[in-house]
Amino acid sequence: MKQTIRLVAVALFAGAVTLGGYKYFVEPDQEIALTTSQEGVNNFIPTNFSNSPVSSTNADFTEAAEKTVHxxxxxxxxxxxxxxxxxxxxxxxxxxxxxxxxxxxxxxxxxxxxxxxxxxxxxxxxxxxxxxxxxxxxxxxxxxxxxxxxxxxxxVVADEDLPFIPFGDSNNVKLGEWVLAVGNPFNLNSTVTAGIISAKARDLNQFDSNPQSFIQTDAAVNRGNSGGALVNVRGELVGINTAITSETGSYVGYSFAVPSNNARKVIEDIMEFGNVQRAILGINGGTLNTNVARDLGIDETQGVYIASVEKGSGADKSGLKQGDVIKKMDGLSVSKFSDLSGYLGSKRPNDVVDVTILRNGREKHIPVTLVKLETFEIENLGLEVKNANSALLKQRGVDNGVIVSKALSKDMARYNLEGIIITKINDEVVEDIDDAKRIINNRDFNAPIKMTFVNQRGELNSFIFR
Structure with missing residues (x-):
């Protein structure tokens, strides 16, 4: 019996030593806080120990709303x-x-x-x-x-200074960022709705005659909101609300805004020149994806593939080549064509942009001086034309003409007229788009239009549009 008691005592002593050693050497130091409880009070206090900013779901919109609604x-x-x-x-x-x-x-x-x-x-x-x-x-x-x-x-002319919204940099908006839509839906003045940036450089145009680049948001926008402000939580203008996509004509989930950088550029052009000065690289191409990359025999699935370079353009003079893949513009990522067109929409002729390309698997930075896009839409023909440079005219074997830059309708697109050079309209010589405007505007509107052109193979043809 004494032997048994002795063994139990040894076991208890050994367990105490083991537990004490674990507490002293293994467990980390902990601060001990003494609290007193109070009936009916929640003692749990949520705490964030990280250095990250407060969650955006706690964003306060009151300051931005107050700054912008007036x-x-x-x-x-x-x-x-x-x-x-x-x-x-x-x-x-x-x-x-x-x-x-x-x-x-x-x-x-x-x-x-x-x-x-x-x-x-x-x-x-x-x-x-x-x-x-x-x-x-x-x-x-x-x-x-x-x-x-x-x-x-x-x-408007007022007797006093009016409240205004400063422009923000729409290039810096991020997916998931909170924004407010401020406007007058259904004639309800001073309405503010909140949402997040759902997408950037969104192109709604199914027919790519006029590439678009909208900011997409889920802030509620309805009839009457058009022309209103899309602002960030600092009260800066990042977009002009323009369109919704809906089967009913009312808001059902997404709305679209012209990026503020593009809107500001258009406004400044109107104030300075009276019209918009559009700038282009001077390339033709399209968005890459798996299927396009496979057909082209390349590995890249994001970016803009250069299918051709216009003679005499900024792209041509800078050394961009067919087969290059544009990945960035001035350091901003280009994953699709609307990224490219949207960024160029905020630029002017003679601006220099840094174009990052992939060529034969190697990255290169090429500065490109943008050139002015001069076009004229001949609505009666369903075609847009632009001035042709001397190098292209010489290549086609003609002395004059304007080049068809794109078709304005699906019906005209099927004739594959893009790239033809119109040398005469109604048998009058066309030197530039000013000649095209004059001939079209001064014609007999009851008579058909005769278009004489040189096609992509250098062959002379004529069409009569009735």
Whole structure:
């Protein structure tokens, strides 16, 4: 019995020594906090010990809303249309004048009353009226417009400096970043909705005659929001709300905004030149993916593949070549063609951009001086033309002409006219796009149009459009 007690005592002593050693040598030091409990009070206090910023879900939108809501205005567009009163007026035109009123939003961008809005908000206006958030009403004057980007600039004259929204850098917006849409949906003035950046450089155009590059967001935008502000949480303008995608015509999930860098460039061009100065690299190409890469025999699945380089362009002079893959522009990633077109939309002719390409598996940086895009849309032919440089004319064996840059409709696209050189219209010599404008505008509108051109193989042809 004594032996048993002795063994138990030894075992207890050994266990105590082992446990004490573990506590002393193995377990880390811990601070001990004494707390007192109080009935009905939650004792759990959430704490973040990391150095990362507070979660964006806790973002406070009140400051941004207060900064911007007073600088977003209601734009009323009055147009005069004629309502036919009989069959003769219906077929021959005419009728009783009738005022049609449309509405949208606008953003004050300077204290002296310059306002940016959408072209479709003020299109065909005979009278423009702007209502501020303080209910003051002003007559507005149209300064200029650019249908391609759907941007317009109007101006009001006020007795005092007006609140305005400063431009932010739309190149710096990030996926998942909080934004506010400020506007006047359904004529409800001063409405603010919140969402995140869902996508960048989004192209909604199924037919690529006019590549687009929108900021996509899930902030609610409806009829009347067009021309309003998309702002970040600092109250900076990062986009002009322009469009929604919807089967019903109302907001169902996504809205789209013209990036602020592009809108600002258009506005500055209108103020300085009276029109938009578009800049191009001088390449033809498209977005890469697995199927395209396989057909081309390359490994890259992201970027813009250069299919051809225009003679005499900035790309040609700088040394860009067919087969190069554009990966970056001025350090900004280019994964698809709308990334490229969107960035160039914020640039001017003679700007120099640093183009990062892959050539034969090796990365190269090539500075390219952008050239001016001069085009004219011949709506009656469904074609866009631009001036042809002397090198291209010589290559095709002609002395004059304008080149077809793209078809404006799917019907014309099937004829594969892109790249042909129009040398005559209605048997009049065409030297440049000014000649094309003059001939088209001065023609007999009841007569057909004859187009004489040289195709991609140097063959002379004629089409008659009735």
């Amino acid at each position: 600088a977003v205005v209601h734009v009323k567009n009055t147009t005069i249309s004629k309502q036919p009163t009989n069959m003769t007026e219906y077929f021959n035109g005419g009728g009783k004048p009738r005022a049609v009123v449309g509405a949208g939003s606008g953003v004050i961008i300077s204290p002296d009353g310059y306002i940016v809005t959408n072209n479709h908000v003020i299109a065909n206006a005979s009278e423009l009226e702007v209502t501020l958030n303080n209910n003051k009403i002003y007559k507005a004057k149209l300064i200029g417009t650019d249908p391609k980007t759907d941007i317009a600039l109007i101006k």
